[in-house]
Amino acid sequence: ETVMTQSPVTLSVSPGERATLSCRASQSVSSNLAWFQQKPGQAPRLLIYDASTRATGIPARFSGSGSGTEFTLTISSLQSEDFAVYYCQQYENWPPYTFGQGTKVEIK
Amino acid sequence: EVQLVESGGGLVQPGGSLRLSCAASGFTFSNHEMNWVRQAPGKGLEWVSYISSGSGNIHYADSVKGRFTIFRDNAKNSLNLQMSSLRAEDTAVYYCARETRYYDTSGRPADAFDIWGQGTMVTVSS
Numbered sequence: 001e002t003v004m005t006q007s008p009v010t011l012s013v014s015p016g017e018r019a020t021l022s023c024r025a026s027q028s029v030s031s032n033l034a035w036f037q038q039k040p041g042q043a044p045r046l047l048i049y050d051a052s053t054r055a056t057g058i059p060a061r062f063s064g065s066g067s068g069t070e071f072t073l074t075i076s077s078l079q080s081e082d083f084a085v086y087y088c089q090q091y092e093n094w095p096p097y098t099f100g101q102g103t104k105v106e107i108k
Numbered sequence: 109e110v111q112l113v114e115s116g117g118g119l120v121q122p123g124g125s126l127r128l129s130c131a132a133s134g135f136t137f138s139n140h141e142m143n144w145v146r147q148a149p150g151k152g153l154e155w156v157s158y159i160s161s162g163s164g165n166i167h168y169a170d171s172v173k174g175r176f177t178i179f180r181d182n183a184k185n186s187l188n189l190q191m192s193s194l195r196a197e198d199t200a201v202y203y204c205a206r207e208t209r210y211y212d213t214s215g216r217p218a219d220a221f222d223i224w225g226q227g228t229m230v231t232v233s234s
Contacts, residue, residue: 032219097155101152102152
């Protein structure tokens with residue numbers, strides 16, 4: 001099973017600042033990685049797939065990069081609606097599909 | 109509007125059974141692979157099960173293998189999860205998620221869980 005490890009667990013950022021979230025895979029997942037955003041009481045929302053492709057309707061301030069085992073989600077200028085929990089997911093080595101444990105982005 | 113709506117959750121005793129359903133609308137259900145993903149209270153996301161568009165390929169997480177059964181009815185645009193021998197650790201919000209295969213400019217495929225339902229809560233407790 002491919003274990004996905006996200007860091008940090010919590011990220012405190014001021015509105016307007018840049019946020020950088022990391023995701024590491026225990027073995028190569030090529031570029032078969034997605035990022036999701038989840039707000040309290042809501043379902044996850046797809047942000048990024050194929051490591052760097054934004055999903056439909058996702059603002060350009062969200063960008064993804066990386067391949068192999070190291071990935072990054074960057075939010076260039078945090079808006080109030082971006083404070084949430086973010087998960088990475090690999091779909092290279094499946095089953096099972098595996099998710100990271102999440103990074104909570106909170107207001108500083 | 110593209111939509112997935114889960115139903116069937118509730119309170120069940122340990123060892124009991126429950127069937128979850130997911131109603132799809134606004135897209136051609138039979139063209140998509142589907143998944144169930146769950147989230148225990150205050151915890152992260154855990155993939156549970158996968159079914160291919162024609163039901164010919166099915167996979168389960170080890171944690172539910174032998175206890176859960178995924179099936180679909182393409183004529184009714186419905187995805188289901190039959191859960192039996194339920195345990196306290198199965199307590200979670202259960203989401204159905206559509207899987208879509210996208211292609212980049214070179215034709216290379218990439219899969220994504222692009223549409224999720226709102227979830228249905230399953231509580232296993234005596």
